[in-house]
Amino acid sequence: MVTERTYGGVAADDRRQRRRTALLDAGLECLGSEDADISVRRVCAVSGLTQRYFYESFANLDELQVALFNQIAADVAVEGVAALEAHPSADLDEACRVVFSGAYSVFRRDPRKARAALAVASGTVGLTEARRAIVLSYADTLLAYLGAEFGQPVDTTRARIASLYAVGGALEVTHAVLNGDVDLTEEELSEVAGGLLASSVRQLAAPRSGASPA
Known part of the structure; x- marks a missing residue:
């Protein structure tokens, strides 16, 4: 049986969900701007997450x-x-x-x-x-x-x-x-x-x- 690690009292599934939420919030910020400019790189920059975590949540x-x-x-x-x-x-x-x-x-x-x-x-x-x-x-x-x-x-x-x-x-x-x-x-x-x-x-x-x- 594999037990997922907990960091800072937060389980792995919760951390993944928080990262997904942060990416969606960043997507809203990018698309909701006047120029509606969005890319994986920009979403990651706004969310403060790496591309590794982007592709953890979304295929593209x-x-x-x-x-x-x-x-x-x-x-x-x-x-x-x-x-x-x-x-x-x-x-x-x-x-x-x-x-x-x-x-x-x-x-x-x-x-x-x-x-x-x-x-x-x-x-x-x-x-x-x-x-x-x-x-x-x-x-x-x-x-x-x-x-x-x-x-x-x-x-x-x-x-x-x-x-x-x-x-x-x-x-x-x-x-x-x-x-x-x-x-x-x-x-x-x-x-x-x-x-x-x-x-x-x-x-x-x-x-x-x-x-x-x-």
Whole structure:
């Protein structure tokens, strides 16, 4: 039986996790800067770690960037749910606006995350799959929480299509605003995106005329 060494009272697994976290923080600092300049060498310099430790956690730079993108996406989801729990509403439109506003607060509090998400989205290998998984996850959350909360059936194919359409659309609008392609204030963006989500929740299980739910 091999026992991993403990240094300074910190186990090996914990040290590896701390190094991974430091590398992700450094990646955010690099991508979140105005020039969005990132390389293995720069990440290591910012984190204070050697390349040996970089490759202990990530196979390459793209893998770090996808991990950072997923981390930001998780922060967005957590803040969206937390906002609704803190400000529950019986009105669907208001609930969706609150969810989106809470999610967007991640970028308001730390603009580096907005710049990093945009930089990664511009062409990182593996991002397509990561983004698809995130859209599916957000859509499932929309179905499970808002659908149930407002009495909409959520177990139909049409329901999932509606939620995917809404989430994908809201993300594209957000991307366009962050990228400067669309000129909206944060309040206006919350109204637009919240409206997209609310409209889709209302249509979650609306069957076609003469058709049975899927």
